Amino acid sequence: MNSLLSPNTQWVLLSTLILGMAAGMIGCLAYWKRQSLMSDALSHAALPGVVVAFALTGSKNLLVMILGAAVSALIGAWMIQWIRSSSRIKEDTAMGMILSVFFGLGIMLLTIVNRTAGGNQSGLDNFIFGQAASMVRKDVVTMLILAVLVMLVVFIGFKEWKLFLFDPDFAKGLGLNSRLMNSLYMGVLVLVIVIGIQAVGVILMAAMLIIPAVSARYWTQSFRMMVILSAIFGGGSGFVGTLVSTMGKGWPTGPFIVVASSVLFTISLVFGAEKGLLTQALLLRSQKKEHMEAANPNPSVLSPRLSERGSNQ
Amino acid sequence: MSVLQVQDLNASYRKNKVLHDVTFEVEQGSLTSIVGPNGAGKSTLLKVMLELHPKLSGDVSFFGSSLSRMKTRVGYVPQRGSVDWDFPTDALDVVMMGLYGQVGWFKRPNKHHKEKAMASLDQMGMADYADRQISQLSGGQQQRVFLARALVQNADLYFMDEPLAGVDAATERAIMTTLNDLKMAGKTVMVVHHDLQTVEDYFDHVLLLNRTVIAHGKTEDVFTKEQVYRAYGGSLRWMKEA
Numbered sequence: 001m002n003s004l005l006s007p008n009t010q011w012v013l014l015s016t017l018i019l020g021m022a023a024g025m026i027g028c029l030a031y032w033k034r035q036s037l038m039s040d041a042l043s044h045a046a047l048p049g050v051v052v053a054f055a056l057t058g059s060k061n062l063l064v065m066i067l068g069a070a071v072s073a074l075i076g077a078w079m080i081q082w083i084r085s086s087s088r089i090k091e092d093t094a095m096g097m098i099l100s101v102f103f104g105l106g107i108m109l110l111t112i113v114n115r116t117a118g119g120n121q122s123g124l125d126n127f128i129f130g131q132a133a134s135m136v137r138k139d140v141v142t143m144l145i146l147a148v149l150v151m152l153v154v155f156i157g158f159k160e161w162k163l164f165l166f167d168p169d170f171a172k173g174l175g176l177n178s179r180l181m182n183s184l185y186m187g188v189l190v191l192v193i194v195i196g197i198q199a200v201g202v203i204l205m206a207a208m209l210i211i212p213a214v215s216a217r218y219w220t221q222s223f224r225m226m227v228i229l230s231a232i233f234g235g236g237s238g239f240v241g242t243l244v245s246t247m248g249k250g251w252p253t254g255p256f257i258v259v260a261s262s263v264l265f266t267i268s269l270v271f272g273a274e275k276g277l278l279t280q281a282l283l284l285r286s287q288k289k290e291h292m293e294a295a296n297p298n299p300s301v302l303s304p305r306l307s308e309r310g311s312n313q
Numbered sequence: 314m315s316v317l318q319v320q321d322l323n324a325s326y327r328k329n330k331v332l333h334d335v336t337f338e339v340e341q342g343s344l345t346s347i348v349g350p351n352g353a354g355k356s357t358l359l360k361v362m363l364e365l366h367p368k369l370s371g372d373v374s375f376f377g378s379s380l381s382r383m384k385t386r387v388g389y390v391p392q393r394g395s396v397d398w399d400f401p402t403d404a405l406d407v408v409m410m411g412l413y414g415q416v417g418w419f420k421r422p423n424k425h426h427k428e429k430a431m432a433s434l435d436q437m438g439m440a441d442y443a444d445r446q447i448s449q450l451s452g453g454q455q456q457r458v459f460l461a462r463a464l465v466q467n468a469d470l471y472f473m474d475e476p477l478a479g480v481d482a483a484t485e486r487a488i489m490t491t492l493n494d495l496k497m498a499g500k501t502v503m504v505v506h507h508d509l510q511t512v513e514d515y516f517d518h519v520l521l522l523n524r525t526v527i528a529h530g531k532t533e534d535v536f537t538k539e540q541v542y543r544a545y546g547g548s549l550r551w552m553k554e555a
Contacts, residue, residue, distance in 0.1 A: 032400065156419055157419060159413060159421070159422075160413075160419065162402070163413055165400070166396055166402065166407070166410070167391065169360075169389070169391050170389060170391060170410065172363075172364075173365070173384070174384070174411075174413055174414040174466075175381075175384045175385075175414055176418070217401070221401045221403075221446045222402065223401045223402055226401050
């Protein structure tokens with residue numbers, strides 16, 4: 001297969017693989033912080049920052065754009081908190097507002113920048129749906145370093161994350177700095193979003209955080225395993241989605257990654273070892289059978305009406 | 314010797330002021346129940362003392378010092394409903410969390426820590442459930458896991474928020490045995506309690522609270538019909554006849 005892919009494509013595949021892994025891990029944190037939708041709001045909120053960073057510097061330097069995206073996403077996060085704490089508006093409503101307002105602002109700015117000279121060739125449109133193939137070696141290296149950094153943050157503080165997510169009050173009582181943990185959480189969440197938006201796009205970035213984590217939930221009852229599986233699912237769908245998208249010229253990467261991860265989700269939903277629909281149906285069936293046999297050791301005298309009633313329950 | 318001093322504590326919850334000039338002292342080795350009607354500020358009082366909820370004014374001192382200095386000597390058992398029991402982990406792992414302060418941040422627990430956690434689970438009669446998913450434990454078992462997690466901290470002063478709410482009789486006995494053991498070991502325990510019928514049997518001190526301290530002291534002195542009526546206002550439906 002290597003011979004079929006250009007060296008650049010191989011780099012891009014590696015980067016979406018690592019990005020998917022990092023997003024899968026952070027997605028588990030967001031899942032248990034009950035903030036899956038927050039990642040969607042933040043990725044949309046990143047768009048104006050990307051455009052402004054480009055307009056100010058006039059160059060498509062990934063690091064500068066990441067910085068712009070991060071600033072704009074953090075402003076979005078801050079505004080969500082501010083709306084929530086200073087008004088009667090609930091968090092989900094605040095997120096919905098910030099998400100659409102920032103995205104609208106981003107598209108507006110994008111249109112203006114694209115009309116100016118040179119803007120057309122900027123490839124800024126790629127930030128909406130993602131175009132992994134447009135990344136150059138330097139972008140890939142930047143992404144890889146930041147994604148590995150994000151994974152390290154989760155890995156090093158693993159038991160602290162677990163405590164913080166399960167019982168934040170108790171964590172505080174033990175002396176774990178909850179403000180630090182919250183900032184760190186917001187930091188890695190924003191980081192993984194902004195490094196992902198070039199490859200996946202602002203609209204679909206949240207899917208990389210949400211879908212692998214919920215898929216992993218169907219397979220395990222251990223937080224450690226959930227994080228590992230989520231990383232595997234995220235990395236796998238990142239890799240497969242990118243691979244498929246390189247088959248056609250100009251095919252966007254984001255949608256293919258999302259479709260790949262939703263296939264994994266569907267498989268998990270049905271076949272998942274812990275909470276899968278099929279697993280639960282089989283379990284119920286075997287329990288029913290056991291119950292019926294215990295209640296009536298001789299199956300030949302079991303009247304059809306009785307067995308029918310049993311299976312309806 | 315008083316292990317806890319609370320002076321003129323004021324706090325609000327959302328728009329309402331729920332604690333008004335709360336002042337009391339707790340002696341070492343006492344087993345105190347905090348009793349009062351719904352909305353009296355019982356849970357809020359615990360949270361404000363533990364700095365989990367902001368105070369408006371007042372002072373709280375632990376062992377003559379501040380909470381941040383005495384953190385390892387103070388243990389807290391939150392309400393069972395305050396966490397998501399669907400979180401993917403097992404009973405032993407939750408108890409291990411009580412040791413994270415001793416293990417040290419960003420370090421991994423060792424075999425010794427694991428043995429301690431197992432011993433604590435055993436003390437609560439939960440040794441057989443160590444590997445059980447917490448979502449599959451009954452309410453009483455979950456409460457015992459929370460108690461085990463607090464015990465393993467080996468604190469000197471414990472705060473417990475309704476540990477006896479909605480638990481089965483076996484768990485209630487196990488918890489009360491543990492609380493008495495703690496008292497015998499010279500530890501101090503404060504428990505938010507809702508069941509007026511058991512106050513006299515279970516606790517040697519009572520803090521009657523309704524936004525402010527109605528009465529505080531030995532159970533036989535404080536837990537009288539008049540005082541309890543005063544704390545509950547008109548909302549009291551039942552009280553044990555003296």
